Amino acid sequence: MDDPRGSRATRPAIDMRRISKRFQRVSGSTTVAIDEVSLSVAPGELVAVVGPSGCGKTTLLRCLAGLERPDEGEIHIDGKAVFDSARRKFTPPERREIGMMFQSYALWPHMTVAQNVGYPLRCRGVSGRQTAARVSAILATVGLAGLENEPPNRLSGGQQQRVALARSLVAEPSVVLFDEPLSNVDARVREELRLELVQIHTKLGFSGLYVTHDQEDAMEVCDRLVVLKGGRIEQIGTPAEVYRAPRTTYVAEFVGMVNRVGVSAAAYEGSSVLLTSDLGRLVAAEQPATDAADPATDTTTGAASGSADGELTALIRPEHVRLAAGQAPPEGAANSWPGTVAFSLFRGSWMQYLVRIGDVELSVLSADHSLRPGTAVVVSVAPEHVMVRSAR
Incomplete structure (x- = not known):
């Protein structure tokens, strides 16, 4: 029956x-x-x-x-x-x-x-x-x-x-x-x-x-x-949910391009996370996501509150990185560093840049077609665009 x-x-x-x-x-x-x-x-x-x-x-x-x-x-x-x-x-x-x-x-x-x-x-x-x-x-x-x-x-x-x-x-x-x-x-x-x-x-x-x-x-x-x-x-959701709020590093890396930045320590300050990272001090506006929810039924996909055990990584989508020609970031600005354009690739309406910040390389998608390899730039990322996930 x-x-x-x-x-x-x-x-x-x-x-x-x-x-x-x-x-x-x-x-x-x-x-x-x-x-x-x-x-x-x-x-x-x-x-x-x-x-x-x-x-x-x-x-x-x-x-x-x-x-x-x-x-x-x-x-x-x-x-x-x-x-x-x-x-x-x-x-x-x-x-x-x-x-x-x-x-x-x-x-x-x-x-x-x-x-x-x-x-x-x-x-x-x-x-x-x-x-x-x-x-x-x-x-x-x-x-x-x-x-x-x-x-x-x-x-x-x-x-x-x-x-x-x-x-x-x-x-x-x-x-x-x-x-x-x-x-x-x-x-x-x-x-x-x-x-x-x-x-x-x-x-x-x-x-x-x-x-x-x-x-x-x-x-x-x-x-x-x-x-x-x-x-x-691993995760179920609308395309926008999965892309914007991946539950895990695996999902973030499979669905679209993403930059990984190593994190050695995290401290919580209200709704923000203060990270000691390979980029230096890095501020994220969300807490690390956990694996507590059942991915077969959870479609909210938002980052969970609380701490996450084990090694963390910061994830940043290339289109969320901002570049501006210049030698130094504004004093006191959060998530802003001096960098150098190492490589550029024409992608139609977008340019893809590889930017070096010390020993870190970030992939960047930008509508600015004017930057050339060797150009000094100020790199910035809004805290709400920094995702904190388990490095596993």
Whole structure:
């Protein structure tokens, strides 16, 4: 009997509970790919799972799709149990009624575009007339109208990716899974496809899980981010929450660029932290974050109050560092030091600078294009932009 958990409007579209998956190596050792992961996706929500290679994100997606069988846990899609280890229930992939877009297009070269896109409908026994109408409509949605009779190998990489997207959506599934969908196209096409995917998601309203190692893809396309580390969830939150208030150093370094500054001592003064750092005296406007909250349920992501045990580090985003040509900082200014531009890199509307402050090097993103290597600068960071985290 399927899990009765309320109306379709309120129940999660995807509900994964304490999912674990282990793999046996040829050597006889066991690798834990997924370690008791619980994750829910609301109706109409697109959630990205991010992390480096080997963190378990693809295994998690394959478990949801039915391409891998978890060792423990439960999986519900639209309120229906498709996996339950306690009840020994396992629904095969073809009966889960989901769409899936693979990293490697996975298009059949002997079929036309229309035949590739219409394949899921034929498997469901949809009539030829209905299939043709729905294929035509979805190809227009993804910008491929007029290419119905072309073989896939005559299309560009971006067009092939659109064919794969159309095929994953043509059966109008309520849940769509994306496995590194934009990794095989160049940067310009990737930007176009990101925007199109957001527009299509807004128009069609499907729920989805989007696995990628590309933080830009995840932050631009999805409603929430799930950061994995070693098969476990490190943090869940909106892209803005995860970027602006990472719970750990690992999250901060994976989601965007960040400068790490070593800290040898910390003293607390009201709501601020006075740090003895590699930059000298450093003031932070927040207390060190702790790992007390459960990342699977905590979406507040703000730094916790109180002290943190062990070694600390200060984290500063490159765009929060300010540079001004000059020899010395204003007397008494907090978080202000003399430095020298060591390197510059043109990045369109931004310049990326590497600035040396004694033995410390800071990466800086600035709209000021006038600074040259060797220029003396005053470097400053507002206390509210200094994050204090465990160095681990």
